[in-house]
Structure formats: structure tokens, C-alpha cells
Amino acid sequence: MRKSGILLPISSLPSKYGIGTLGEEAYRFADFLAAAGQSAWQILPLGPTSYGDSPYSSFSSSAGNPYLIDLDMLVADGLLTQEEVDGVDWGSDPMYVDYGKIYEHRFELLSLASERGWERDAAPLAGFIAANRGWLGDYALFMALKRRFGMKSWIEWPDEAARMREPAALEKYRRELDADIRLFTYAQFLFFGQWNALRDYVHSLGIEIIGDIPIYVALDSADVWADPESFLLDERRRPEVVAGVPPDYFCADGQLWGNPIYNWERMKSDGYGWWIRRIENAKKLYDVLRIDHFRGFASYWAVPYGETTAKNGEWRTGPGMSLVRVLRDWFHDTRFIAEDLGFLTPEVMQLVQESGFPGMKVLEFAFDSREPSNYLPHTYTPNCVCYVGTHDNETAMQWWKKISREDAAYARRYLGLNSREGVNWGLIRGGMSSVAELFVAQLQDFLGLGAEARINEPGTTGENWRWRLVPGQLTEGLAAKIYEYTRIYGRLNPLSGPPKAREKKAGACK
Numbered sequence: 001m002r003k004s005g006i007l008l009p010i011s012s013l014p015s016k017y018g019i020g021t022l023g024e025e026a027y028r029f030a031d032f033l034a035a036a037g038q039s040a041w042q043i044l045p046l047g048p049t050s051y052g053d054s055p056y057s058s059f060s061s062s063a064g065n066p067y068l069i070d071l072d073m074l075v076a077d078g079l080l081t082q083e084e085v086d087g088v089d090w091g092s093d094p095m096y097v098d099y100g101k102i103y104e105h106r107f108e109l110l111s112l113a114s115e116r117g118w119e120r121d122a123a124p125l126a127g128f129i130a131a132n133r134g135w136l137g138d139y140a141l142f143m144a145l146k147r148r149f150g151m152k153s154w155i156e157w158p159d160e161a162a163r164m165r166e167p168a169a170l171e172k173y174r175r176e177l178d179a180d181i182r183l184f185t186y187a188q189f190l191f192f193g194q195w196n197a198l199r200d201y202v203h204s205l206g207i208e209i210i211g212d213i214p215i216y217v218a219l220d221s222a223d224v225w226a227d228p229e230s231f232l233l234d235e236r237r238r239p240e241v242v243a244g245v246p247p248d249y250f251c252a253d254g255q256l257w258g259n260p261i262y263n264w265e266r267m268k269s270d271g272y273g274w275w276i277r278r279i280e281n282a283k284k285l286y287d288v289l290r291i292d293h294f295r296g297f298a299s300y301w302a303v304p305y306g307e308t309t310a311k312n313g314e315w316r317t318g319p320g321m322s323l324v325r326v327l328r329d330w331f332h333d334t335r336f337i338a339e340d341l342g343f344l345t346p347e348v349m350q351l352v353q354e355s356g357f358p359g360m361k362v363l364e365f366a367f368d369s370r371e372p373s374n375y376l377p378h379t380y381t382p383n384c385v386c387y388v389g390t391h392d393n394e395t396a397m398q399w400w401k402k403i404s405r406e407d408a409a410y411a412r413r414y415l416g417l418n419s420r421e422g423v424n425w426g427l428i429r430g431g432m433s434s435v436a437e438l439f440v441a442q443l444q445d446f447l448g449l450g451a452e453a454r455i456n457e458p459g460t461t462g463e464n465w466r467w468r469l470v471p472g473q474l475t476e477g478l479a480a481k482i483y484e485y486t487r488i489y490g491r492l493n494p495l496s497g498p499p500k501a502r503e504k505k506a507g508a509c510k
Helices: 024-035 071-076 082-086 100-119 124-131 135-149 169-174 176-202 222-226 264-269 273-282 321-330 346-354 396-402 405-415 423-430 444-447 476-488
Strands: 003-007 040-042 209-212 241-245 255-260 288-291 297-302 313-315 335-338 357-360 382-388 440-441
Touching: 024 040, 024 176, 024 255, 024 476, 040 335, 071 082, 082 100, 082 255, 100 176, 100 313, 124 176, 135 169, 135 176, 135 222, 169 176, 176 476, 209 396, 241 423, 264 273, 264 321, 264 396, 273 297, 321 346, 335 346, 396 423, 405 423, 405 444, 423 440, 423 476, 440 444
Parallel strands: 003 040, 003 440, 040 209, 209 288, 288 335, 357 382, 382 440
Antiparallel strands: 241 255, 241 297, 297 313
């Protein structure tokens, strides 16, 4: 079945409280997707973000981001007062997230909610803790310890016994840090309650949620601290090598991501149980799982720990089909997307083909005269996902302003681009009309926005992950226009139509 969807992070929704949340505006956006005939909402990872604010660098691969918990719902549920949430400075620019202010104030309010709700919600909370015992206890203790040690990375904690997870030290801190452990536990209870209610509503509209599975986890995460044997760490539990990508014509130094590399031999020895558990947890969030940097399963760039650039790394062989086969067969009812962008070797292309997972085609890559392109729509097969651009790319209009005259001329001829329709809409039409079973575009490209709305520029820090919708940008006229393009090219959601009657999900945290 041919489908189309829109990419918009939860954090990019409008909000009075500094960042997009799982509240009313998320339901409004779901209504917009339905009115526009869309079948998919693609989002970015939902984990709690760490230094740099990237959703691809999370304190846990299983937890939800407390920043996304909706405060209005907590007020309606009696856990906060309106005066408490209104008394906080969340930032003055509705178009950008001020992460500094969010970091400064969000947990103060969540702490109040935890104090008021812990005993009241004891029964459902106990059920939630039991259902998530595989990761929740380690995550809550990890975050409480980070607070105790000034939010330093766990490899820099001054208490070596806590760092090395000596049982006596862990038990001591469980007693001493009980209030913070409760806070981080209850915050997850709130997050998943709100998320499950939103997801149910999205499903009622015939829309599925596409989520990202970053191939690596962050070094400073509960994942690595709680299970160091699954990573290539030395006897002091510091990385031997870290992840990145080698230099190319976009970045002379390559990209040094800094994630620890998996101990693939150990993971294989128990049938990749770590990955099975990870995907099981991801399925609690998403319907379709996009595996970021899929090519790393074929081979990956390993850089010695301590290097300041990615230049001095080496290619190493990944787990290949031995892992992919386990995921494909164990989760036979789950759909995956292979993010197969970047430096593609014959081994990578063979792995994607053998997996059977749809790969990705990006129209912004199709008209680059510097190299032959397999991103032109006439080269597609149905088993792929076509994007105008991803969250790592420029918006369509930003891209158009920067490409060469030669490339622009080719794109005009190939897609019939013209000023009357608009370049962004011509690109959308080109993707919609392709044979790809799924087409996705960033919301910014439907809105025709430029550089001011770019989500992420890889290899940079400080200005990424900040853009937000401003109230009023999603109009009935825009939904109708998207609907018409979607209808013409046979991608309509069968349940699409006018917004459904809905109630505010005030009790969604239960």
C-alpha cells in the first residue's frame, strides 16, 4: 500500500512551556495529519537528552524524555497548579527551544508532581515499575547518582565504588538518594502514560508512528554503566575505541561521535539478547523502527579513545546478517527501515538487500553533479522510503539556495520545477509520484521554510534541535493542499478526513 507521512519531532510542536510536549498540540498535529491524508508521523528518538540536547545522545535507550511531559495535563490532574507552571520563565522566543531554561526549571516542577502523586498513584505505579523492571531501576539510580555528582559523566564520578557498580555502594545510594530515585521513576510513569494515550489517539486516525533507533548508545548512559560487558571498555571501564565516520568532502576531519563500540562477540554469544531487549522496549514507543546508521552493521569506523578528530580510525567488520536475521525473525511482525545513507560499499548494499528492509532515498542527494546518483526517482524500486530531506539535511528551500546552477538546471528539467508551483512543492510532487511505497517530507518543506527551520547540522553543536512551530502555521488550506497531492498520487490514508471529536487527555498520566 502506498503511503505518505510527515517528519516532525515532538519537541518542535508549539508550547507555552518552552518545548513541544505530549499535550494538546500533539493531538492537534495528529488531527492535521489526518486532515492532510497522511498515514505516518515520523518523529526523532524520545529518550532523555544529555549534553548537546541531541535526541541521538540519550541517558537511556529505553526511557522517555521528561522534557516532553505536558504540564497542562499535570495541572488538570491535580499534580501541579497553574500558578506554579506560569511562574517559570520558559524563554521568550516561541520559534526556538531554550534548553538552558528547560534544564533549570523542568525537574523542579516534576519533583513537586512526584511528591504529590507517588502515594496517590501507588497501585498503577507499582504495575508500571514491574512491567519495566529490566531498565527502570538502573536508569533511576543512574540519574540520581548523576545529580549527586554534579551531572558529571559516570566515567568521571568521584566514587569509584558507584562507578564500578559495587553492590554495597549501590545499596547505600539507593537508600540515600531515595527521593531522586522516586522523581526519575515517577517521571517515567508520567511520560509513558501521556505517550500511550497520544499513541492510541494517533492510531485511531489510521496513522502509524515511525521512530528512530540510533545504532549506538551514548557513553554517558545507564545502558553502558549498567552493562559494561556489552561494550569495548578497558578494565577501568573507559572506552577502547569510539564511533564516528571518516573524513569526506563534507567534513575534512570526519565526525567523532564518541559513542562506545559494542562487544559484538559477546553479544553474539547469547543470541543478541541485548538487541532483542532494546527492540522490545522500542516497540513500546513506535510502530515502525528506522535503524539509524544501518551501514554500521556491515562495517563501522572505530577511533581510538582520546582522539580529537575521526581521522585516525579504521574500518572494522560488523555483525552483518547474524544480527539482522535475529531481529528480522524475532520481530517478524515489526517493520524496519534501514537508514543506508553515507559511504555505501558493496557489502553495505548487499546487507540492505539481504535484510529485506526498505532503504532510504533522499531527493536532495539526487542532483549532485559531483558523483553518480542512485537517488533519482527513476532508479527506485517500491521497497524504499523516499524523503525530500531528513532531519540531518537542509530544508528544501535552504538546499535550493545553495546548489550550483548546473544542479539546479538539472533538477528543473527532471522534476519540472517552476516558480508558480514552488520549488518545495515540486520536490514533494517528485517524491509523491515515485514508486516508493512510503514518501516522507519534513513539515518545514511543506511550509516552504528556509535555514531558520533546520533541525540539525551534523558535526556542529549549540544551535541544533531547537526549531519549533509557531501557532497558526498549520492551516486548513495547507492540510487541503497536502491532501490533494497525496490523493493524486494514490497515497491517501483510508481514514483521513476532518478532525475527530476529542477530549483533552487530562488523566493520561494514569
